[in-house]
Amino acid sequence: MPEAAPGVSIQVRVNGKLHPREVEPRKLLVEFIREDLELTGTHIGCDTTYCGACTVLMNGAAVKSCTVFAVQADGAEITTVEGLAKNGDLHPIQKAFGDCYGLQCGYCTPGLMISALQLLKDNPTPNREQIRKAIAGNTCRCTGYQNIFKAIENAATTMRSPSHAD
């Protein structure tokens, strides 16, 4: 059993910025994002692929970053919650979560917003059932989800409006 395996050089683009780094193979993507890049918006809840607090987009697809090794993100494009706001303006999804009280403690929120982003990219007019399926991999222990549904519907409306470019 190797004590520490040789590091591997990787280049990961996170929220548009390229990060060349050397990582130990067993380092999980979420640890890489939080510890190496100091982007602590992505949370670790269960660390067992259940809660979705660690959800990020990897090449446009939502993944649980506690269940991907950082070496696997070599060459990939990652979007974390820090990538949502542009030039100090909150993304419509962020704004809607605030406006609709879609969060209480906020622990689950970064992951939920990334899952919402994935949904709304693929389906600009989701119904409740589609929203429910899209966030089935994200656990919230506070809100009871009703305001999260409202927030995602509200964000969908904003993102469909002609004034929202992106």
Added chain:
Amino acid sequence: MYPRAFSYHRASSLKDAATLLSQLGEGAKLLAGGQSLIPLMKLRFANPVHLVDLNFISGTSYIREQDGAFRFGPLTRHAEIEKSASVARVPILHDCAAGIADVQVRNRGTIGGSLAEADPSGDWATVLLTLSCEVRCAVQSSDRTLKLTEFLKDAFTTALAPDELVSEVIVKVPPENSGGAYIAFKRTAPVYPTASAAVQLTVEGDRCKDITIALGCVGLLPIRAREGEAALRGQQITPKLIASAADAARAAADPQSDMRGSADYKRQLVGALVKRATEAALRRARGQQVEVSHIYA
């Protein structure tokens, strides 16, 4: 949580992956979607010394329809199968892909990894048992094609040799006038089912010409409910006959009590799922569009 340290190898082709497996020996494991293996490594139930990553091999994630069969690449993700319009013509395959865990797990998890893992609660093996399915397995210099029933040996055990990998999954498109449905009972989305039932049938006029029924999570392997099938095959399907098939399925189940429920509970449950899946399969075989969803507690 950190797994034990391991050396990381990135395979450039499936052949390269098989070569690496034979060179590195028993301490080596393949990494596909990682949605079974990485959690096991974090809990240190699996402690590979070498990890051979298949994810950087191009052309391993595909769905091709050819000579009356679907061919799935080993790295074809559950989500790709869920979204495929051609696969949707065999609704039981769509039911299966769309019902696995959640969006995030489906975006990573693969059909090849699922079959290789042979988790007794995994959905693919149960569903594919109702269709004509073959698994192509490759070593460095040759390959062989096994029937799914030959491939699956026991819980978490397949016919794969240590240096052999799944290179393709081949599923025959069912004949005209066929329909199928897969329904699982789940406590929440990101967990394996408590019990599940897959039913695939073909109708001829008002009779059931052929039928296969498979039960999931109620044995060490998915179970064919052959007496349940016999109750319906060749018959005009009535609610009474469906009830007999469900009873026969209950008798065929071999569940164990665990945190998901007692053995008796699972036996009751699986019969109810067979009933619902048979009704949906029948309507689909008759050309109706029927949306099927798992049942969440």
